Amino acid sequence: MGLGMVPLGLAFGVLVTHAGLSWWWASVFTAVIYAGSFEFLLVGLVAAAAPIATVALTALLVNVRHVFYALSFPLHRVKGRGARAYGTFALTDEAYALTSGDRARTWSGRRILWLQAFLQLYWVGGATAGALLGTLVPDGITGLDFALTALFAVLAIDAVRERRGDLPTPLLALLSALAARLAVPGQMLPAAFALFTAGLLARRLATRRRAIRA
Known part of the structure; x- marks a missing residue:
């Protein structure tokens, strides 16, 4: 490195x-x-x-x-x-x-x-x-x-x-970057971070709900 x-x-x-x-x-x-x-x-x-x-x-x-x-x-x-x-x-x-x-x-x-x-x-x-x-x-x-x-x-x-078992995370990051690039190209970096953070929080909440139901 x-x-x-x-x-x-x-x-x-x-x-x-x-x-x-x-x-x-x-x-x-x-x-x-x-x-x-x-x-x-x-x-x-x-x-x-x-x-x-x-x-x-x-x-x-x-x-x-x-x-x-x-x-x-x-x-x-x-x-x-x-x-x-x-x-x-x-x-x-x-x-x-x-x-x-x-x-x-x-x-x-x-x-x-x-x-x-x-x-x-x-x-x-x-x-x-x-x-x-x-x-x-x-x-x-x-x-x-x-x-x-x-x-x-x-x-x-x-x-x-x-x-290797956590493929959705880089996929979510890629989708966030692409969405930010298309929606607000002038502010891609903060928009991508916001989308990625929101996606992680949503995934966390969904995981917790499934665990509680189980």
Whole structure:
């Protein structure tokens, strides 16, 4: 997973320099913000000098999924306030995907923290290298804008394989995304999250009713 983040970091670093920002902004974004998908959006917002309210609203909409991550992330295994603070800060999609599977149920808090630290080092290193080499990459290169989408696709495939008996959940997510794309294309992300959450709640209520009747 860490090696997979290197080319993604390179793509982000190249994007930073091509947006007209200094190379060291790539290191600052990845070390201080450390929110991959939002960082890609933040480059455009910073380059356009967007108002701080717009930046804050965008950060909320993009990263609201982390509220749900926290419900099952094994932070209780991490000891110490400082360690827990970093564990909360470094709760990324990749870290959650690796620690939410059955194989991670026996991992210690130390292993979880080291995993998160190495993931961030890969991310910061890749982005810094990409920014330093960004001037050597032509503006017309294709595929860099798809790097983040490809990473999420791989994480989704791994999640489906991990929970083969829970196929309706990814199917519900796909239907929610398609419905939001057709109904409100300009606000697809919040609409898809709302539909997906409503679908999960409806399924939960239906399951409880069947259990009570049984």
